[in-house]
Amino acid sequence: MSSTSNPSTHHTSTIGAIGAPSRRNTELALLVFAVVIPVFAYANVGLAIDGSVPSGLLSYGLGLGLLAGVAHLVVRKFAPYADPLLLPLATLLNGLGLVCIWRLDQSKLLQSLPNFFTAAPRQLLYTALGIALFAVVLIFLKDHRVLQRYTYISMFTALILLVLPLVPGLGANIYGAKIWINIPGLGSLQPGEFAKIALAVFFAGYLMVKRDALALASRRFMGLYLPRGRDLGPILVVWVISILILVFETDLGTSLLFFGMFVIMLYVATERTSWIVFGLLMSAAGAVGVGSVEPHVHQRVEAWLNPLHEWKLSRQGVYGHSEQSMEALWAFGSGGTLGSGWGQGHSDLIKFAANSDFILATFGEELGLAGIMAILIVYALIVERGVRTALAARDPFGKLLAVGLSGAFALQVFVVSGGVMGLIPLTGMTMPFMAYGGSSVLANWALIGILIRISDTARRPAPAPVSNPDAEMTQVVRP
Amino acid sequence: MNKPLRRIAIFCGLLVLTLLIRDNWLQYAKADSLKNDELNRRVTIARYSVPRGDIIVGGSPITGSVETKSNGLNDLKYKRTYKDGPMWAPVTGYASQSFGATQLESIDDGILTGNDDRLFFRNTLDMLTGKPKQGGNVVTTLNAAAQKAAYNGLKDRGKGAVVALEPSTGKILALASFPSYDPSSFAGASSADGKGWNKVQKKTDPNDPTLNRALRETYPPGSTFKVVTAAAALENGLYTSAEQHTESPDPWIMPGTTTPLPNEGTIPCKNATMREALRWSCNTVFGKIGATLGNEKMLDEAKKFGFDSEQFTPVRSNASVFSDKMAPSEVAQSSIGQFNTAATPLQMAMVVSAVANDGKLMKPYMVDKLTSPNLDTLEQTQPEQMSQPLSSKNAQILQSMMETVVTDGTGKNARIGGGVTVGGKTGTAQHGVNNSEKPYAWFISYAKTSDGSSPVAVAVVVEDNSANRDDISGGGLAAPIAKSVMEAVINSKK
Numbered sequence: 001m002s003s004t005s006n007p008s009t010h011h012t013s014t015i016g017a018i019g020a021p022s023r024r025n026t027e028l029a030l031l032v033f034a035v036v037i038p039v040f041a042y043a044n045v046g047l048a049i050d051g052s053v054p055s056g057l058l059s060y061g062l063g064l065g066l067l068a069g070v071a072h073l074v075v076r077k078f079a080p081y082a083d084p085l086l087l088p089l090a091t092l093l094n095g096l097g098l099v100c101i102w103r104l105d106q107s108k109l110l111q112s113l114p115n116f117f118t119a120a121p122r123q124l125l126y127t128a129l130g131i132a133l134f135a136v137v138l139i140f141l142k143d144h145r146v147l148q149r150y151t152y153i154s155m156f157t158a159l160i161l162l163v164l165p166l167v168p169g170l171g172a173n174i175y176g177a178k179i180w181i182n183i184p185g186l187g188s189l190q191p192g193e194f195a196k197i198a199l200a201v202f203f204a205g206y207l208m209v210k211r212d213a214l215a216l217a218s219r220r221f222m223g224l225y226l227p228r229g230r231d232l233g234p235i236l237v238v239w240v241i242s243i244l245i246l247v248f249e250t251d252l253g254t255s256l257l258f259f260g261m262f263v264i265m266l267y268v269a270t271e272r273t274s275w276i277v278f279g280l281l282m283s284a285a286g287a288v289g290v291g292s293v294e295p296h297v298h299q300r301v302e303a304w305l306n307p308l309h310e311w312k313l314s315r316q317g318v319y320g321h322s323e324q325s326m327e328a329l330w331a332f333g334s335g336g337t338l339g340s341g342w343g344q345g346h347s348d349l350i351k352f353a354a355n356s357d358f359i360l361a362t363f364g365e366e367l368g369l370a371g372i373m374a375i376l377i378v379y380a381l382i383v384e385r386g387v388r389t390a391l392a393a394r395d396p397f398g399k400l401l402a403v404g405l406s407g408a409f410a411l412q413v414f415v416v417s418g419g420v421m422g423l424i425p426l427t428g429m430t431m432p433f434m435a436y437g438g439s440s441v442l443a444n445w446a447l448i449g450i451l452i453r454i455s456d457t458a459r460r461p462a463p464a465p466v467s468n469p470d471a472e473m474t475q476v477v478r479p
Numbered sequence: 480m481n482k483p484l485r486r487i488a489i490f491c492g493l494l495v496l497t498l499l500i501r502d503n504w505l506q507y508a509k510a511d512s513l514k515n516d517e518l519n520r521r522v523t524i525a526r527y528s529v530p531r532g533d534i535i536v537g538g539s540p541i542t543g544s545v546e547t548k549s550n551g552l553n554d555l556k557y558k559r560t561y562k563d564g565p566m567w568a569p570v571t572g573y574a575s576q577s578f579g580a581t582q583l584e585s586i587d588d589g590i591l592t593g594n595d596d597r598l599f600f601r602n603t604l605d606m607l608t609g610k611p612k613q614g615g616n617v618v619t620t621l622n623a624a625a626q627k628a629a630y631n632g633l634k635d636r637g638k639g640a641v642v643a644l645e646p647s648t649g650k651i652l653a654l655a656s657f658p659s660y661d662p663s664s665f666a667g668a669s670s671a672d673g674k675g676w677n678k679v680q681k682k683t684d685p686n687d688p689t690l691n692r693a694l695r696e697t698y699p700p701g702s703t704f705k706v707v708t709a710a711a712a713l714e715n716g717l718y719t720s721a722e723q724h725t726e727s728p729d730p731w732i733m734p735g736t737t738t739p740l741p742n743e744g745t746i747p748c749k750n751a752t753m754r755e756a757l758r759w760s761c762n763t764v765f766g767k768i769g770a771t772l773g774n775e776k777m778l779d780e781a782k783k784f785g786f787d788s789e790q791f792t793p794v795r796s797n798a799s800v801f802s803d804k805m806a807p808s809e810v811a812q813s814s815i816g817q818f819n820t821a822a823t824p825l826q827m828a829m830v831v832s833a834v835a836n837d838g839k840l841m842k843p844y845m846v847d848k849l850t851s852p853n854l855d856t857l858e859q860t861q862p863e864q865m866s867q868p869l870s871s872k873n874a875q876i877l878q879s880m881m882e883t884v885v886t887d888g889t890g891k892n893a894r895i896g897g898g899v900t901v902g903g904k905t906g907t908a909q910h911g912v913n914n915s916e917k918p919y920a921w922f923i924s925y926a927k928t929s930d931g932s933s934p935v936a937v938a939v940v941v942e943d944n945s946a947n948r949d950d951i952s953g954g955g956l957a958a959p960i961a962k963s964v965m966e967a968v969i970n971s972k973k
Contacts, residue, residue: 109554264490268483311518326518332505333513334521346521346554369506373499380495387488391481399480403487410491414498423501 023084024076030088031072035065038095041342045103048343060102063124064095067131074135079456083389086455089382090433090448093375094127094441097434099342100362104355107348119355119436126438130445137449144454148397151205158198161191162241166248178249179428192254192429193443196261196408197450203262204400207269210234211396215270238262243286250296252287253415253427257408259283264407265400268390297425304425324350328361328420332372339368355436357428360420376417379432383410386451392458402454405447517579520554525592527555527576532591532614532852534571534583537623540616541567547576547667555668559584564661566630569640569654569691570621570845572794573662578676582691582794583617583846590615590849590857597849597857613852620650620847624967625935632939632960633657639941639957640692642828643964646925646936648862649832649841651792653937653964654825656692658684694796697821698940701908703921703953704816705765706830709757709880711780712768713873721754721880731763733770733808740766740811743907757880758888760905762815769814770807777814778803783868784840785829786822792845799826816908824938827923830868832936834881835902835925838874840865878902878927885924892958893922895966898929903961905953917943922957926965928972935968937961 039061046054054060068091075082102120110116141147147154165171165178180188207214214234242259246252263279291301303310303325311326331347334340345365350358364372386406393399412429419426430437432444505513515522527547533540543560559574561567572582580588589595593602593614602612622643629641634657643653664675681687690696712718718725729749730739740762742748748761756764769777781787781801790796799822805813812818822830825843833840841862848859869877881902884890890903903924910916920943925936939957 264487268480268487271480271483308518329505330513330516330519330521332502333510333516334519335506336510336514337507346524349520364502364506369502369510372502372506376495376498376502380492383491383495384488387484387491391484391488396480399484403484407487407491410494414494417498418501421498421501421505423497 022080024072024080027075027082027084027087028072030084031068031091034088034092034095035061035068037092038064038099041096041099042102044342045099045106046343048341049103049106056102060098060124063128064091064098067091067128071131071134074138075452078138079452081456081459081461082452083385083455083459085381085385086448086452089378089385090445093378093433094130096363096375097359097431097436098123098127100359100434101355101436103343103366104348104359104362106343107354109348110351110354113351115352122438123436123441126441129438130441133442134445134449137446138453141450141453144398144401144450144457145395147201147401148205148208151202154198154202154205158195158202159241161195161198162245162249162254164191179251179254190430190437190439192251192257193439194446196257196412197405197443197447199258200261200265200401200404200408203265203404204397206234207265207400208396211269214266215272234266239282239286242283243290246286246290246297247294250294251428252291252297252300252425253412253419253429256283256287256415256427257411257429259286260411261404261408265404268403269396269400291425300425300427304419304422307422322352324352324358325422325426327351328358328364329422331361332364332421335365335368335371337369339364339366339371342366356430357416357426357435358420359435360417360431363434364421375434376413379410379413382406382448383413385455389451389455389458393454394458398454398457402451405451409444409447517585523576523579524554525594526574526580526588527557527559529593529612529614530557531559531574532593532616534567534591535616535618536567536570536621536626539623542571559662559666561661561663561666564663565659566626566655568659568662568689569656569693570619570626570794571662573666575662575666575672575676576668577672578665583619586793587617587846587849590617593852595857598851601851601853615852615857616850616854618847618850619845620645620652621654621845622652622968622971624971625653625964626655628963628967629653629655629939629960630657630659632963633941636941636956636960637943638686638692639939639943640696640824641937641939641960641964642693642824643935643937643968644828644832644841644843646832646836646933647841649843649865650847650862651843651845652935652968654693654845656690658686658688660688691794692940693824694790694792694794695823697797697799697823697826698919698921698942699908699910700816700820700822700827701906701919701921701953702760702762702816703827703830703904703906703923703938704814704820704822705757705760706834706877706881706904706923707781707784708765708768708777708814709753709877710784710834710869710873711772711777712753713876714780714869715772715776717768717772718753721876722752724750724752725756725764725767726750727756727761727764727767729761729763731767733766733811735806736808738808740815754880754883757904758883760889765815766811770811773807774803774805774810777801777810780868783866784833785826785865790825790829790843792825792843794845796823796825799823816906824940826938827921827940828936828938831881831903831923831925831938833868834874834877835927835933835936836874837871838867838869840868878925881924889952889954890922890924890958892954893924893962893965895926895962895969899965899969900927901925901962901965902927903958905958907952920953920956922953922961924958924961924965926969928969934972935965937964939964 043053101123105118105120164181170181171178179192182188242255246255266275291297307326310321311323314321314323327350347362347365383406390399390402415427416429416431418424430440530544534542541562544557547558555576572584574580574584591614593612625643633639641655660679665672679688732739742762746759748763786799786801789798802819809818813820842865844860849857885893885901885903889905893901893903895901906921908919920941923938925933927933939960941956
């Protein structure tokens with residue numbers, strides 16, 4: 001492994017020297033901030049809307065504090081050398097998301113919509129479940145390498161999860177994208193979020209075994225290593241699956257996420273830039289091809305290119321068009337540099353999915369450019385801590401899994417916020433941790449759990465070397 | 480594996496950087512245009528979140544604001560009201576919760592809602608002291624008495640428009656259009672407001688009450704355009720005095736054709752002086768002047784008077800038309816205000832105002848100043864000279880000719896007396912295929928008080944469907960309105 005062959009690594013990675021500090025107290029201090037900031041935000045919303053501190057402040061603050069505390073204790077007990085930033089960052093985003101969802105619950109406009117329900121209590125429940133899942137991962141997954149055994153099981157799980165929304169009677173078509181399933185009595189679930197983790201496990205296990213074949217057997221052409229035809233197989237299979245997702249589930253985000261994750265992991269496993277070039281070409285070809293043929297995807301592209309026209313069509317009552325994209329852009333623009341302040345924006349004009357897919361627009365309007373930049377930096381920090389975990393990990397499986405999960409997280413943040421901000425066509429995915437939605441919260445807490453487990457293994461002090469009599473100083477016997 | 484990992488880290492960093500750049504573009508570079516987009520609901524919400532500032536005429540507001548009856552969901556707190564809505568609509572425009580805002584209500588929206596940057600300091604101060612935000616005021620140049628005279632005059636006679644200017648400054652004193660609409664009738668967001676809106680739309684009311692005829696309708700100016708032609712003749716040295724014989728034949732055959740340009744009735748136009756030609760409104764004389772000067776010189780003069788460009792008062796007016804690249808016969812017809820020539824009432828008021836102001840054309844404007852809620856002046860409009868279409872000497876020659884029109888010619892109905900001299904010109908513009916439709920009656924005039932100053936210039940156009948074709952003449956229909964407007968201005972100065 002290059003981590004051990006490269007002597008300079010230990011300066012920049014989290015590999016500690018023997019007896020490295022566990023940094024658990026750092027994590028605790030950061031967690032306090034991660035809880036206090038959303039509590040202040042919560043009070044702020046109440047003051048802005050009613051002029052009084054909301055009555056739920058105490059229970060909300062205690063609830064979030066308790067959850068964070070439990071998570072911290074679990075980490076302290078079961079992953080004492082884990083990265084100290086991941087948990088506070090995730091807690092902060094989750095807490096802010098809760099505040100924002102609660103703030104949107106107060107909107108009279110949203111309350112007047114037929115499908116309205118108060119989402120904040122449910123999201124708090126999902127958060128509790130998510131942190132429970134996080135604890136379960138840390139308690140029962142003693143070593144992430146165990147997952148390697150489940151490489152192919154993960155693949156089947158992922159495929160089943162991806163196909164589920166297409167099963168008649170189970171799948172739900174929400175505004176064109178078929179990425180949901182309905183579980184009677186439980187509500188709806190976005191299986192793609194879980195498939196993300198299962199696929200990362202599968203890719204990591206698979207690539208760890210095949211990476212040498214993929215990396216070495218190749219011909220050089222124009223400065224690029226071209227893989228042999230038969231080695232193209234796996235990437236073609238994944239590409240076809242992503243295209244199928246795009247065609248059948250009509251969701252560009254999910255498709256891009258899985259393919260992007262695979263290309264990233266393939267590149268890391270083989271260290272061959274040619275895979276990146278191939279990956280970009282294939283995803284571009286696939287996206288353009290499907291985008292021009294499949295009507296729903298095509299319409300999303302049209303809406304992206306001309307959101308105002310889309311808004312006007314929707315206003316005129318033309319079926320199948322949505323005002324949301326333009327309303328989101330207006331929300332961002334109206335927020336300006338510093339934002340209108342909590343509770344004082346009008347992002348409820350986005351109406352449907354204002355608290356899930358479009359939650360970033362509310363942050364944009366009420367916290368402004370400054371707030372969004374801060375939030376994006378928090379996401380970036382999570383990703384970079386994930387990649388750093390990959391750097392620090394001592395086994396190739398852990399490296400691949402960590403970079404796969406962080407890469408997927410980064411891609412998801414990019415695809416969702418890029419979509420909401422009009423940088424790329426809108427997709428049906430949600431901002432990790434912030435957006436309303438049980439699947440997303442649960443899956444992302446599990447993701448953070450796995451990253452924390454890998455980072456714990458990576459930073460854990462190596463067992464003290466067995467004393468080697470040969471290495472001992474030669475004793476000079478003086479006459 | 481670490482080298483690609485570092486590259487992936489950089490790639491993820493680039494993804495986030497892209498998002499940051501996009502966000503800066505959206506929330507910084509494009510923020511203002513998104514924020515102030517008329518379709519952005521927040522603009523409407525802000526516009527009605529505080530009592531709107533007022534539009535003021537002669538010291539008293541012609542607008543108001545009332546609290547919207549709350550029905551829970553309505554996010555708009557205040558509603559606009561108007562005093563004498565139909566009379567002032569061409570000035571104020573409307574600010575409707577459902578249908579947006581136009582004209583002054585739209586142009587000075589920032590001041591009226593209190594969101595203008597110039598009110599930022601004050602707003603911050605108010606926020607600190609806990610006072611609610613207030614909108615500023617728009618003080619107009621209009622003269623309530625003149626506006627009333629104009630509007631009532633039109634109301635008695637049918638469709639039309641009146642524009643009155645103060646020649647020395649360009650201040651708009653009256654700006655009336657009839658039929659008009661009451662902006663109060665659709666200021667809110669209820670279903671009654673929806674009905675009120677539909678009622679004044681062109682598709683339900685063919686009279687098109689929301690059309691601002693004073694600024695946005697161009698009419699063939701007819702004989703009133705002869706003032707421009709006369710100015711061109713004097714400026715280009717074709718004739719040097721009002722008494723010089725023009726050596727025009729009657730009938731006069733248009734160059735390049737075998738068609739004579741007819742006069743209206745039997746009038747003494749053969750070899751008439753300019754004074755007599757204007758007095759009798761001789762088509763032959765002015766048609767010949769136009770043909771002699773040629774398209775280019777006529778166009779130059781018309782442009783100096785403001786033709787062929789939009790005016791911003793600040794409410795935009797349509798551009799009046801004097802065409803280019805015409806055949807000599809077409810130039811001749813254009814020079815008597817027919818063929819393609821078309822003018823807004825504002826344009827003809829500008830023509831007569833420039834003559835009255837000894838040749839200097841002042842830029843017309845209707846906003847005197849913008850004030851903060853506590854009446855501090857934020858912006859004061861300064862009179863500004865647009866051009867000089869004719870020299871002071873020629874302007875005085877033209878004035879004496881126009882005064883003859885009123886004392887002895889077609890404009891006798893505009894005589895005021897009591898030391899007030901009036902100069903004017905009538906017009907009867909034919910239009911429609913083969914001139915089949917009813918002509919427009921025009922009258923443009925200015926008044927001069929005994930001290931030699933000219934307080935008002937006015938242009939009136941009446942499209943009268945109820946009158947007989949023969950009865951329509953600028954002198955009969957339009958001149959009395961012009962007279963009452965001029966009197967109103969002179970009386971309000973006393």
